[in-house]
Amino acid sequence: MVKVEFLGPIQKKALELDINNLNELANILQKDDEVSDWLESCAVAINDTLVTSLEAPLKDGDRISLLPPVCGG
Amino acid sequence: MLSLHSGPLDVPCLLQKWYEEEHESNYGAYIPFVGTVRSEDGIDGLSFDVYEPILDSWFSKWEKRAEARGAKVKMAHSKGDVMLHESSYIAAVFSPKRRVALELIDEFVEDFKASAPIWKYDLKDGQRIYAKDRSTAITGSGLLA
Numbered sequence: 393m394v395k396v397e398f399l400g401p402i403q404k405k406a407l408e409l410d411i412n413n414l415n416e417l418a419n420i421l422q423k424d425d426e427v428s429d430w431l432e433s434c435a436v437a438i439n440d441t442l443v444t445s446l447e448a449p450l451k452d453g454d455r456i457s458l459l460p461p462v463c464g465g
Numbered sequence: 466m467l468s469l470h471s472g473p474l475d476v477p478c479l480l481q482k483w484y485e486e487e488h489e490s491n492y493g494a495y496i497p498f499v500g501t502v503r504s505e506d507g508i509d510g511l512s513f514d515v516y517e518p519i520l521d522s523w524f525s526k527w528e529k530r531a532e533a534r535g536a537k538v539k540m541a542h543s544k545g546d547v548m549l550h551e552s553s554y555i556a557a558v559f560s561p562k563r564r565v566a567l568e569l570i571d572e573f574v575e576d577f578k579a580s581a582p583i584w585k586y587d588l589k590d591g592q593r594i595y596a597k598d599r600s601t602a603i604t605g606s607g608l609l610a
Contacts, residue, residue: 400514400584401595418609431610435603440518444605458609459516461600464542464583465500465554465574 394454396421402430402460414446417456427458435459466539467524469515473551474541483539483557492537492559494566498574500554502547509588510548511596516582523581527573536560536569540577546588580604 396417397406404426411417414436421427436443437457438450450456466483476499484495502511524540531538536558543553556574560566580603585596 399516399582401586401597414609421609432607433602434609435606436608437519440522442519442603442605444608446608457516457519459519459582459603459606460584461597461602461606462579462581462583463585463596463600464513464515464577464581465585 393452394450394456396456396458398427398430398458400460400462402427402434402458411450413450414443414448414456418446430458430460433461467521468541469517470541470543471545472543473547474543474553474555476552476555479541479555480557487537487559490537490559492561494560494563495557496563496566496570497555497557498570499552501552502549504549506587507589508549510546510551511553512546512586512588512593513543513553514584514586515542515544519582527576531558531560531569531573534560534565534569536565538569538573542583548588 393408393410395406395408398404409420421431437459438448439455480497527538539557541555547553556570556577558566558569558573579601586593587596
């Protein structure tokens with residue numbers, strides 16, 4: 393089981409999912425009306441490290457974060 | 466050194482504190498950047514969400530980059546609401562000579578705007594509205610689309 397959390401302005405509660413990689417997560421979130429419009433502009437982190445490949449493996453207890461566009465300062 | 470503060474930053478206090486921390490460290494240049502909330506588009510102020518774990522690792526990379534050039538970076542940012550003419554962001558570079566500090570403050574602030582996991586909202590008419598049009602997608606975004 394992994395936890396998926398949505399940061400900043402994405403108004404969605406965290407999910408607990410039984411998935412093995414980010415491809416499976418992409419398939420789930422693309423069908424989710426609350427979050428699908430955000431996907432094009434979101435970066436992804438696993439356990440607080442940004443990732444750039446869907447092939448990144450997931451293990452039990454991992455925490456995935458979706459980071460929408462930023463604007464500090 | 467990275468510090469986060471609830472509400473506006475105490476600019477004179479932070480600038481003085483950083484000066485006192487480093488003025489005997491043999492840096493010839495201290496170049497601060499102070500961000501102040503401006504009145505525009507009828508806003509009452511700004512509000513910020515910060516994701517600290519990734520902000521910490523982003524800042525650590527910049528500390529190492531600065532150190533490799535003999536310099537030091539410091540940064541303070543607000544969480545929550547900051548009203549007009551108050552400050553939400555201060556960055557500063559200390560370096561032996563001015564050129565490195567001038568270049569680093571530019572590079573650091575630009576990367577901060579593009580990469581630091583902080584989300585800005587306009588405070589307007591009692592609402593907190595995500596500043597989507599002024600926000601930048603982090604490099605690598607769209608992986609799950």
